Structure formats: C-alpha cells, structure tokens
Amino acid sequence: MIQTHAPVHSVEEIASGIFRLSFRSREVASAALPGQFVNVKVNDSLFPLLRRPFSIFSVESEAVSIVFNVIGEGTRILVSKKPGDVVDVIGPLGNGFSVAMDSKNYKTALIVAGGLGIAPFPFLLSQIGKDKKVLSFTGARTSNQIVRLGMGHMHIATDDGSEGFAGNVVDLLEEHLSHHHYELPRIFCCGPARMLKRLSDFAQKKGIECYASLECAMACGVGLCQGCPVETINGKKKYVLVCKEGPVFETSTVFV
Amino acid sequence: MMNETFTIAGVTFRNRVLVASGTFGYGDEVPELVDADKLGGIVTKSLSMKPRDGNPAPRIAETASGMLNSIGLANIGVQKFIDEKIPKLSSFASTVIANIAASSVEEYCAVLEALDPFKVVAGFEINVSCPNVKEGGLSFGTDKVKVALITRELRRRTKKPLIIKLTPNVTHISEFALAAESEGADAVSVINTLIGMAIDIRTRKTRISTITGGLSGPAIKPIAIAKVYEVYRAVQIPIIGIGGITSWEDAVEFLLAGASAVQIGTYNFVDPSAGVKVAEGIKLFCEKQSIGNVGELVGAMEAQRSLSVIESWL
Ligand SMILES: Cc1cc2nc3c(=O)[nH]c(=O)nc-3n(C[C@H](O)[C@H](O)[C@H](O)COP(=O)(O)OP(=O)(O)OC[C@H]3O[C@@H](n4cnc5c(N)ncnc54)[C@H](O)[C@@H]3O)c2cc1C
Ligand SMILES: Cc1cc2nc3c(=O)[nH]c(=O)nc-3n(C[C@H](O)[C@H](O)[C@H](O)COP(=O)(O)O)c2cc1C
Ligand code: FES
Numbered sequence: 388m389i390q391t392h393a394p395v396h397s398v399e400e401i402a403s404g405i406f407r408l409s410f411r412s413r414e415v416a417s418a419a420l421p422g423q424f425v426n427v428k429v430n431d432s433l434f435p436l437l438r439r440p441f442s443i444f445s446v447e448s449e450a451v452s453i454v455f456n457v458i459g460e461g462t463r464i465l466v467s468k469k470p471g472d473v474v475d476v477i478g479p480l481g482n483g484f485s486v487a488m489d490s491k492n493y494k495t496a497l498i499v500a501g502g503l504g505i506a507p508f509p510f511l512l513s514q515i516g517k518d519k520k521v522l523s524f525t526g527a528r529t530s531n532q533i534v535r536l537g538m539g540h541m542h543i544a545t546d547d548g549s550e551g552f553a554g555n556v557v558d559l560l561e562e563h564l565s566h567h568h569y570e571l572p573r574i575f576c577c578g579p580a581r582m583l584k585r586l587s588d589f590a591q592k593k594g595i596e597c598y599a600s601l602e603c604a605m606a607c608g609v610g611l612c613q614g615c616p617v618e619t620i621n622g623k624k625k626y627v628l629v630c631k632e633g634p635v636f637e638t639s640t641v642f643v
Numbered sequence: 644m645m646n647e648t649f650t651i652a653g654v655t656f657r658n659r660v661l662v663a664s665g666t667f668g669y670g671d672e673v674p675e676l677v678d679a680d681k682l683g684g685i686v687t688k689s690l691s692m693k694p695r696d697g698n699p700a701p702r703i704a705e706t707a708s709g710m711l712n713s714i715g716l717a718n719i720g721v722q723k724f725i726d727e728k729i730p731k732l733s734s735f736a737s738t739v740i741a742n743i744a745a746s747s748v749e750e751y752c753a754v755l756e757a758l759d760p761f762k763v764v765a766g767f768e769i770n771v772s773c774p775n776v777k778e779g780g781l782s783f784g785t786d787k788v789k790v791a792l793i794t795r796e797l798r799r800r801t802k803k804p805l806i807i808k809l810t811p812n813v814t815h816i817s818e819f820a821l822a823a824e825s826e827g828a829d830a831v832s833v834i835n836t837l838i839g840m841a842i843d844i845r846t847r848k849t850r851i852s853t854i855t856g857g858l859s860g861p862a863i864k865p866i867a868i869a870k871v872y873e874v875y876r877a878v879q880i881p882i883i884g885i886g887g888i889t890s891w892e893d894a895v896e897f898l899l900a901g902a903s904a905v906q907i908g909t910y911n912f913v914d915p916s917a918g919v920k921v922a923e924g925i926k927l928f929c930e931k932q933s934i935g936n937v938g939e940l941v942g943a944m945e946a947q948r949s950l951s952v953i954e955s956w957l
Contacts, residue, residue, distance in 0.1 A: 388675045390915070428913060433708045433861045433889060438913060477676065477915075606703045606710060607912035610672045612665070613688070613717045614703035625696035626717070 388480060388609065389414045395472045396450055398465075403531040405503065406466050407444060408474075409452035415478050416446050421511035422483020422600055422635045425453065426608035428475040429464040439465075440605050440630075442506035442577070443479060445513070445537055451478075454506050454534060480608050481634050484511055484575055487598045493573035497595075498523040499586060501556055501578025502532075507600055509537025511575065520569065526556025526578070557585045564593075574598065580643070587638035597638040603629045618642045645926055646936040649683075649903055651881055652804040652829040654765045656738045656904065658683040659937055660894060660922040663885055663908035664742035664768060664808070665689060665714065667915075669728040670735060677916040680736035681923075686906060687724070689744035689770045692753055694720035704841055704850035709862030709887070710909060711839050713853035716744050716773070721757045733763045740806065742768045746776040748789075752796055759801050766804030769793060772812075772835045772857075784810035784835070787822045794826035806883065808832035809874075816870050817877035824878045832883040832906065833874050834867050860909040861887040868900045875901025875942055889917065891924025898925075898937070899944040 393410040401407045415425065426438040439461040441453035455462050468474065488496070488511060496519050498508050505525055515521060523541040527533045530550035533543060543551030544559040552559040556578070564572075576586050577600040590597035606612040608630045616626035617633065619641050627633070627641070636643070647658040661684035670685040679685060697717025704711045719727070724741075732739050741764045745751040751769065758764045771784035771793060783789040794807055807823035809816055811834040820831045836857025841850040849855075867886025874882050884902025888894055889910040897905045910917045929937050 388673070390676050435705065436708055436860055436909070436913060437705050437710065604701050604703050604705075606705075606712070606909075607915075609676070609915065611668050611915070612703065612712070612912055613697060613714045614712060616697060616700050616702060616717075618699070 388478065389418075390475070390477045391415065392473045393476050395468045395470055395474060397470055398468050401454065401536050402534045404456050405454060405532065405534055406456070407452050407454045407536070408465055408468060409445075409450045410474055410476065411449050412451055412476060413449045415451050415476060416449050419443050419446050419451060419479040419510070420483045420485045421488060421514050422485065422507045423479040423481050424608070424634060425451070425476050425478030426480060426605070427453070427465070429461045431475070435460045437606055438477065438608060440480075440608055442600065443510055444506050445509050454503065456503060477608065481630055482632060483507065484598060484600070484635050487573065487596075487635070487637070488515055488575070490573075492571070493519075493596065494571040495520045495522065495569035495573070497560065497569070497572050497574045499556055499560055499574060499576040499578070500525045501582040502527060504576070504578030504582070504600070505534045505538070507577055508575070512537065512539065522569070524556050524560050524563070526559065526582075555582065557582055557589065560586075561589060576600070583638070583643045587643045590638060598635055599638050599643055600634045601629050601636060601641075601643060602634070605630050645929055646938070647922070647926055649881070649938060651766065651806070654738060654804050656683040657736070658922045659898070659904040659925065660918050661686055661740070661883070661904060661906045662911055662918045663906035664770065666908040666911045669719075669724065669732070670739065671728065671731045673915045677919060681919040682737045683904060683922060684738040684740055685735070686740045686742050686768050687728075688718050689716050689742045690718055690721050690724055690754055690758075691716060691744050691746075692721055692750050694718065694723065699852045701851050704856075706839070706841055706858065707862060709858055709860030711841055711851050711856040711858055712836070713851045713856035715853070718744075721754050725757065725761065729761055729763055735763075738765045739763055740766045740768050740804075742770055742808070744770040744773045746773060748793055748796055751793055752800055755797050755800055759803065764803070766806060766829075767797070767801060768806040768808050768832055769797060770808050770835065772808070772810040782810065782812070784819070785813050787819055790819050791822040791826050794823045794828050798827035804829045806830040806832055808835055810835045811866060811870050812838050815873070817873045820874040820878045824880050828880060830881040830883060830903070831874060831878065832885055833902070834863075834870050834886050837863055837866065859887070861889055863887045864893060868896060871897055871902050872900045888921065889913075891921045891928060894921050894925055895928060895940060898940040899942070901942040903938070903941050
C-alpha cells in the first residue's frame with residue numbers, strides 16, 4: 388500500500404457512459420493483485436471530501452486503470468481529467484480474488500458481472516492460471532453499455548433484450564448451467580447487491596463455492612474508521628471490515 | 644531552535660498535533676502511509692471494558708465538506724488492547740493517550756484502572772459522549788453532574804494526565820469544561836462530533852443506520868473554533884482543539900482561539916499523514932514569523948476581550 392500522486396495517462400469512453408481512467412504508478416502497478424482496489428482523491432479541494440474507491444480494472448506495465456460511470460460529484464470530476472493531470476491514489480488495497488483464483492481446488496472459473504461489476508475481471512483474466520477453464524457472464528441494461536475490453540468471449544444478458552439473453556445475468560447463468568456441466572466450478576462475481584445475493588443463494592443450493600467483491604460506503608479504505616462493516620455468518624466477530632478483510636469474500640461467510 | 648513541545652500535567656508531547664480518537668485506529672494501522680513518530684501524540688480509538696461490535700451498515704455518509712458516522716464505538720476491548728497493541732505502541736516515539744468510552748461510571752473506572760499501570764499509556768482522554776445505560780441511554784456528556792462525577796472518580800484513580808473530551812451538543816460547553824476543571828481534570832478536548840442527520844430522498848431512508856450520527860470534518864470547523872474560544876475564556880487548564888482541521892492554517896486558527904494543541908480527525912481518512920504535515924506547517928509558519936515557541940500562538944488572537952461570548956451573541 389502506498390500513497391502517490393499519479394499522472395493521468397488517459398480517460399476514454401469504453402462503452403456508452405462508461406469511462407476508463409488510467410494513471411501511471413510503478414509502485415501500484417507492481418503490487419496490485421486482481422480484485423484489489425485503489426482509493427482516489429479526485430481533486431485537492433475539500434469537496435468532495437473523501438476518497439472514492441475503485442476496483443483495479445487493468446494493469447499494463449506501469450499503467451493502472453479504473454472504470455466508472457458518472458453518478459455523483461467525484462466521478463464527474465474524474466471524467467474531466469486530462470492527460471498529465473494528477474490524481475492522489477492510495478493503493479493497492481484490500482484482499483482481492485487472488486487466493487481463491489490461484490487455488491488448486493477448482494478447475495472452471497465462472498465469472499459473473501453485473502453492470503460495472505465487470506471492473507475487477509479483465510485484470511483477473513490476465514492473471515488466472517492457464518490450467519483453468521474460464522467462462523464469463525455479463526449483464527447490462529442494454530447492448531452498448533457492455534464493457535468488452537479485456538474480457539474475451541462473454542455470455543451476455545441485457546435487460547432490454549438488445550443483445551444475447553433477455554433478462555438478468557443470474558438467470559442466464561442458471562440457464563446455462565442447466566444445460567452444461569463443468570468440472571469443479573467456482574464462481575467469481577461482482578455487481579449490484581441484489582445480484583450478489585441471488586448468486587450466493589444459487590451457489591449454496593448447488594454446492595458451488597462463490598467469491599464476491601462487495602461494495603459499501605467507505606471513509607478511509609485502510610481500516611482507520613471502522614466505517615465499512617459486513618456482517619459475518621457464524622464468524623468469530625459479528626462484523627468484518629470490507630476494506631481490509633475484503634472487498635472479496637466467500638459468500639458463505641458473510642451476509643452479502 | 645524552535646520549541647514545538649507542550650506539556651500536560653508533566654507529560655511532554657513532541658509537538659502540538661495529535662490524531663483524534665476513532666480516526667487513527669490504535670496507531671499501528673498504516674505504517675506504510677505515515678511516520679507516526681512525527682506526530683505529537685496518538686489518541687486511541689475509544690476503548691471499553693469488553694469488545695464492542697459496533698452498529699450495522701451503513702455507518703458513514705459523506706455530506707457537504709463533512710461526514711456523518713455511527714460507528715457505535717466498535718473496539719477490541721481493553722484486554723486485547725493490552726495484549727496486542729501495547730507491545731507495539733511501546734516502540735513509538737510519540738505520546739500515546741488512551742481514549743475511554745463506557746456505559747457506566749464503574750466501567751470508566753475499570754478501564755482506566757486496567758490501563759493505568761502501563762507506562763506507554765501516557766494519559767487518558769475520556770469520551771463522555773456515550774449513552775448512560777442506567778439512565779435510559781442519555782449521553783453522560785450532556786449532564787454536567789455526570790461529567791463532574793466521572794472526572795472526580797477517575798481523578799482519584801490516576802496521576803496521569805486526565806483529559807475530558809467534551810460534546811458540543813449542549814447549550815454552554817464552557818459550563819462542562821468548568822465542571823471538569825473543578826474536579827481535577829488536567830485538560831479538555833473540544834469538540835466531539837455534532838449530532839447530524841441526512842436522508843436519501845429516493846429511498847426515503849436515513850443515510851446511516853442509526854438515523855442520527857456524528858457530524859465531523861471541515862463543515863464543523865467554525866463551530867469548533869467558537870467552542871474552543873468559549874472554553875478558553877472560562878477555564879485555566881489547557882484545551883485541545885478538534886474539529887475539521889485539514890491544514891496547518893486551520894490548526895493555527897485553533898491555537899489563536901485558545902487551544903494549546905490540536906487533534907486531526909476526519910482528515911486522516913483523506914490523508915493519513917495530515918497530522919505530520921500540519922505539525923511541519925506550524926513549525927515553518929512560526930519560523931517565518933520569528934516565533935521561538937509555538938505556545939506563543941495560544942490564545943493570541945486579537946479580540947475584544949471584555950465582551951463575553953454570550954453577550955456577543957445577543
Ligand atoms: C471496493 C469498492 C470498489 C468499487 N469499484 C468501483 C468501480 O470499479 N467502478 C465504479 O464505478 N464504482 C466503484 N465503486 C463505487 C464507487 O466508489 C462509487 O461509485 C463512487 O464513490 C461514486 O462517487 P461519486 O462522488 O461520483 O458519487 P457520490 O456523490 O458519492 O454518490 C452518488 C450516489 O451513489 C451512491 N454511492 C456512493 N458510493 C457508493 C457505493 N460505494 N456503493 C453504492 N452506492 C454508492 C451514493 O449514496 C449516492 O446516492 C466501488 C466501491 C467500492 C467500495
Ligand atoms: C469515524 C469516526 C469515529 C470516531 N470515533 C470516536 C471515538 O471512538 N471516540 C471519540 O472520543 N471520538 C471519536 N470520533 C470523534 C473525533 O475524534 C473528533 O472529535 C471529531 O471527528 C471532530 O474532529 P474532525 O472534524 O477533525 O473529525 C470519531 C470521529 C469519526 C469521524
Ligand atoms: S473504510 Fe475505513 S475502515 Fe473500512
């Protein structure tokens with residue numbers, strides 16, 4: 388974990404309304420692992436005050452990138468960054484997918500992303516062992532909002548039916564698995580809370596291990612504020628911190 | 644040589660900038676990001692007798708230049724602090740103050756007695772903004788008699804610096820400072836968070852799980868300075884100013900209003916090394932102004948000192 392003033396390399400629209408910002412930091416790039424995040428101070432004024440957390444989308448030599456859509460003040464400022472502007476970044480943070488991803492106890496990775504939940508997966512795909520079979524499922528509102536960069540072949544679901552399966556990505560996955568059998572599958576997912584909850588229930592029913600990247604409001608991202616609890620299931624402690632012990636959790640261990 | 648130090652009841656702090664309770668863990672969270680040895684002091688997360696889980700999510704919400712929190716005093720409890728944190732803190736160069744939270748007077752005493760023998764715990768800051776379980780959960784800190792009682796009981800049990808941290812959620816904070824002073828407190832910390840609330844208009848739910856929470860950050864700074872000034876005019880004991888500090892300029896403002904030292908809270912979340920930067924900034928400012936001792940700034944504002952704070956409101 389370091390704090391650095393990183394020069395912005397580029398900001399580009401990679402799908403309708405979805406932007407990728409990449410910045411240069413040798414230290415963050417060399418330490419980053421799939422599923423970790425960075426905490427970004429979008430400007431040097433007191434509004435917005437807090438940093439904004441973003442999953443690490445890709446790492447290419449010294450360039451690290453994040454993806455986002457404009458939802459509030461922080462992302463509005465980020466999208467207007469120009470090459471050479473500086474962003475103050477703390478990272479890489481948290482425990483990502485690495486341990487689960489590198490495990491020998493599964494053979495097929497089922498990647499399931501809802502909307503911007505795609506964010507951690509291009510990096511994961513670039514790092515996952517060649518011995519694993521990988522299938523990706525992604526859901527979006529409509530075809531032009533699908534992030535395809537770095538994802539290779541995907542099974543697609545759209546809410547409006549403009550591409551692929553008409554409906555949500557969990558239905559698509561269930562449908563797919565009812566026709567196909569994979570050896571020792573494991574789910575890696577990220578997306579809206581409702582989607583993660585459904586996947587977690589589905590995985591439990593089918594006896595598939597499932598790892599989800601959770602989101603929650605964060606003030607510090609490094610364990611100083613105790614602001615980001617998630618309730619554990621039969622854990623030693625009632626709550627664990629999403630920023631330190633997560634953001635990736637095995638879904639049978641916490642209430643997603 | 645610039646003198647940056649200050650002393651409370653015989654304990655000397657290397658400079659006048661501390662990190663506030665609940666915003667810096669137990670001091671050992673982010674060694675990669677900040678050299679804690681350069682801080683004047685570290686105030687621990689509030690410690691209670693037993694570990695506390697804290698409140699359900701969401702515990703925080705950002706507001707205009709500030710934030711609301713309802714952490715619920717989540718902490719590891721005094722025993723785990725002794726077993727796991729004290730050994731690490733022993734190698735720190737900066738002064739460690741243990742902050743105590745409790746739901747009864749007895750619990751305040753028990754936590755203090757458990758920590759008092761440890762040399763690394765240089766002093767105590769008492770968080771009186773805690774619900775008094777015996778009396779229906781009303782905060783101790785809004786009851787002058789209770790603040791006096793807690794101070795008296797703790798004073799009997801320790802010779803180390805005893806600092807009472809006051810809540811601004813009262814009509815006249817100076818009366819509470821006087822109550823603490825008259826029962827033997829060595830200093831007061833001013834202020835804890837202000838009660839605040841925010842609602843998500845789309846879901847119609849409050850933005851933190853406990854409905855109301857504590858407001859902190861730059862948004863509260865002018866209030867905090869007014870409270871420091873009010874207390875400075877009422878008591879002789881040192882005041883530690885807290886509330887919305889993000890820069891050395893902010894800190895100097897607190898010193899001028901009457902604070903002998905400051906604590907940085909929320910801004911640690913944005914920049915964990917803020918405290919170190921603020922301390923360095925104060926030092927440079929004093930050097931430029933040919934001030935040999937930072938203490939010369941304390942209470943050194945230009946003011947119509949004959950006007951009482953309360954009169955000036957009318
Ligand atoms: C570990 C982690 C990884 C993340 N990765 C990504 C990512 O890769 N791409 C991405 O676009 N976003 C990601 N997010 C969410 C991102 O941090 C927020 O979208 C961002 O803070 C919005 O900032 P803003 O100032 O634009 O909006 P704000 O003005 O802060 O918020 C606008 C609205 O969004 C809500 N909101 C803010 N933060 C969150 C949150 N964390 N979860 C749910 N609702 C929220 C607010 O309540 C508000 O209604 C991640 C969050 C976490 C905790
Ligand atoms: C997330 C958070 C947790 C806090 N926890 C405590 C605590 O455990 N005990 C305490 O005395 N004060 C606590 N505080 C109050 C701060 O120490 C400080 O008094 C207050 O935040 C005002 O300063 P600031 O504006 O610089 O944050 C907490 C504040 C925040 C934001
Ligand atoms: S965001 Fe502060 S502890 Fe997790």
